[in-house]
Amino acid sequence: MASSDYSARHLSVLEGLEAVRKRPGMYIGSTDSRGLMHCLWEIIDNSVDEALAGHGSDIEVILHADDSVEVRDRARGIPVDIEPKTGLSGVEVVFTKLHAGGKFGSGSYAASGGLHGVGASVVNALSERLDVEVDRDGKTWAMSFHRGEPGIFDDKKGEPGPDSPFAPFVSGSELRVVGKVAKGVTGTRIRYWADRQIFTKGAEFSTDDLVGRARQTAFLVPGLAISIDDKRPAADGAGPAGRTTFRYEGGISEFVDFLAPDSPITDTWRLTGEGHFTETVPVLSDTGAMLPTELKRDCQVDIALRWGTGYDTVMRSFVNIIATPKGGSHQAGFDQGMLKFLRQQVEQNARRLKVGTDKLEKDDVMAGLTAVLTVRLPEPQFEGQTKEILGTPAVRAIVANVVQKAMAERFGSSKRDDKAQSALVLDKVVAEMKSRISARAHKETQRRKNALETSSLPAKLVDCRSNDVANSELFIVEGDSALGTARRARDSEYQALLPIRGKILNVQKASISDMLSNAECAAIIQVIGAGSGRSFDLSVARYGKVIIMSDADVDGAHIRTLLLTLFFRYMRPMIEEGRVFAAVPPLHRVVVVNPGSKPNETIYTYSEAELQAVLADLKKRGRKYQEPIQRYKGLGEMDADQLATTTMDRAHRTLRRVRVPDAEAANRVFELLMGNDVAPRKEFIIAGADDLSRARIDA
Structure with a gap:
């Protein structure tokens, strides 16, 4: 039927x-x-x-x-x-x-x-x-x-x-x-x-x-x-x-370690407590009438959190293990309690932290924070059946109180590790505050200036004339010698040059304040003009492409990796939008001799294997070439025409677009080789020792 x-x-x-x-x-x-x-x-x-x-x-x-x-x-x-x-x-x-x-x-x-x-x-x-x-x-x-x-x-x-x-x-x-x-x-x-x-x-x-x-x-x-x-x-x-x-036995502490996107500056802290509140709810009586009844409720709060070296915030909140992705009163209480407590700590340590009258904001506290907030209470009030927002008002004050008490215990601890980590947290939130204030103060210099306006951009920037952001390119050039050649090789209408002196700061283990005070990092951020970290705004970036132009050697690769780490950690939207590139300069220049008055041909090769293949082909065809073959040790060894043809001219150059996985790989390599954690680096060296040939060591 x-x-x-x-x-x-x-x-x-x-x-x-x-x-x-x-x-x-x-x-x-x-x-x-x-x-x-x-x-x-x-x-x-x-x-x-x-x-x-x-x-x-x-x-x-x-x-x-x-x-x-x-x-x-x-x-x-x-x-x-x-x-x-x-x-x-x-x-x-x-x-x-x-x-x-x-x-x-x-x-x-x-x-x-x-x-x-x-x-x-x-x-x-x-x-x-x-x-x-x-x-x-x-x-x-x-x-x-x-x-x-x-x-x-x-x-x-x-x-x-x-x-x-x-x-x-x-x-x-x-x-x-x-x-x-x-x-x-x-x-x-x-x-x-x-x-x-x-x-x-x-x-x-x-x-x-x-x-x-x-x-x-x-x-x-x-x-x-x-x-x-x-x-x-x-x-x-x-x-x-x-x-x-x-199956996990460690609970939300393991959850925080799983979620965290960056290296830690603190251990995973556990903040627990409970509170009580009363609420009046309608209860069905035996006679069928709804009678308002005052009930006493218990609310248990369990929070796991840690601060990391990055600036991304990862926050997960739950009520009776039901996710509340849009927050609610419990998350508002966490924000309120954490901000109030850290403001008090910064005021008490204002002299050491060198802060004036400026106050922390919520974003300063949340930068680099990974936290899992759970509350358990009977009959919570959700907004709608999908339970995405907790509505019970009394939970806000309970969570805020638990956060302040537990954080006070942690910051008041006499243990050496707790003291060191508490100091690192204060340093981080204050650095975020200073970064935010600095970004706001320099907002006027983040937009492109036209030829009639004054500009406070770095003096070493060789800017272009065009105001068309989509068509403009910024070349980050290794060294002043390469800058001189690149200046003559560029198209000044839309190609700008910014030289950097050697290897920039390793931002993998440097604080935000150290990064901002580093002249080379600060110049790159200022020239791109879109801020850094949380304040980065891709829509006001001054150039459509950023091209890293370093020498085709080990040092050049090192500099490129350092720059990619800077972009990945502080200007990631540039990479996500595909606006960061690596130039591909040639390694060799082969001049093929033509008989009679016919001009000689020039062939550029980009690897030793490609050079050998080209030479073998020339010998096979009976063609002669000039010796010795020119091997470029750096961009400065090229003349302007050669650099323009091989690396800067849009009609002939080759660019390698940097994708997020490329930047992530660079980030992982730097965390392994130059991060704060020594043990993985030692394991890497020991594991690779047997594969290393003495002939490969330049000594």
Whole structure:
């Protein structure tokens, strides 16, 4: 019988679930892949809430090849006894009644992610088929639903699926017993097929999102094992993706280490505490009236954080392990407490830190900070079913108080490491403040000046005449000798030159203040004119291309790597937009002698192997060439015509565009070879010692 032939006894249930089917976006946000994944989170979070309550330590998610998904746990199992108000089994109530569940009162869950009681029933309403099996009381109980209506699928002709004949219950629902289990064995298995009438054509489960969420949850619930088993065929026909399991004992401290994008300047600090508040909530009385009742609530706060050498902020906040990507009162409390405390510390150490009346701002404190903020409280108020923002007002003051107290203990510690790291944090936030103030003060000099205006740009900059940013190029040139040749070789209409003296500062282990006070780094940042770090604004950059032009030797490669590290750490948008290039100057110049009055030919080669190939070809063809062959040791050895032809003229030159992976590789090399951590460098030297030939050592 078709599911449209509703029976009278389920009319009220289907009316409720029909609202979900008519307005799914109200409950799951959207009907694309994001909404499809949200449904899966609702089922997984129910199992995680059980684990949080101390029941079950294993959750398995299976993505079947038929586009269904299954979630298994070994928790207490959904209640199978009859719910007295409705006369239905607990399983049917959970999957067919909106706002029904065990998380409204304080008996079953002290703190949980699901608060609205619509998760399982919404997934059921938006599924073409949903099967649930519960191990409880020594038996395996089972029930099936078709678009929210309970009944029985006839799967005799093959594998279970939404296309199997379906017969809805008419006179009464049946929670079937389909097997036996050992005494004490409990758990729940839910498998469902999303309804393609609801979800858009391209909606699909994202393995990457699922793995990321599973890893995140394993970090947040120490000891919980979450497995993802993807049995779907791969896009290239290579077979299923396989099984991945996550389990972490270190909790959010390990999460911070995983998230951090830079090298640490502090250990991972743990800030914990709790607070109490009262709130008035409506409670349903025995007579059916909603009575305002004042309840005392406990709020537990657990934060892990560390500051790093970079300026990017990585912040993750959670309420009862549910992610709140848009923040809320708990994150506002963290920001407030941290800013207030560090402002006090800076004021108390103003003389050492050399600060005047300037005050820290939130961005100064957050630069380079990686933090995971978790709060647990009963019945939090979220803004909407998607739970992206925490609304409970009292949490703000509690989190702020915990942050200030825990940070005060850390900064007041007598341990040598704590004292050193506290001083480094103050140095970093003050350097960020000074950088921000300096960027604001120099904002007027960040834009291109025309020929009639005065400019405070470095005197050694040889600027171009054009104001067309998209067409202009800045060559960063190694040394004054190369500058002289490049000045004669350039097109002064759109090519500008900035010489640097040797090797710039290694910004990998230098502080922001050291970088800004370094003449070469400061000149590069000032000439590009878009700021640095957090204040970098690509839209006001003065040049369309930045071209690093260094010698084709080891020192030149070293300088290029130093410059790439500077761009990657402080002007990364330039690299991300593909506006940073490395010039490719030649290594050799071969002059081929032509007979008679015919002018000689010039061939440039860019490697020893290419030179040998060219010479072998010339000998094979009986051509003569001038000896000795010119080997360029530096850009300064070329004359202007040669430099223009090989390296600067757009019609003939070769440029190597620097991509983000290139800059990341340079960053990793410098962290290994010139960073603060000595152990990896020692291991690298020892590992490569056997491969080094004495003949390669220039000594």
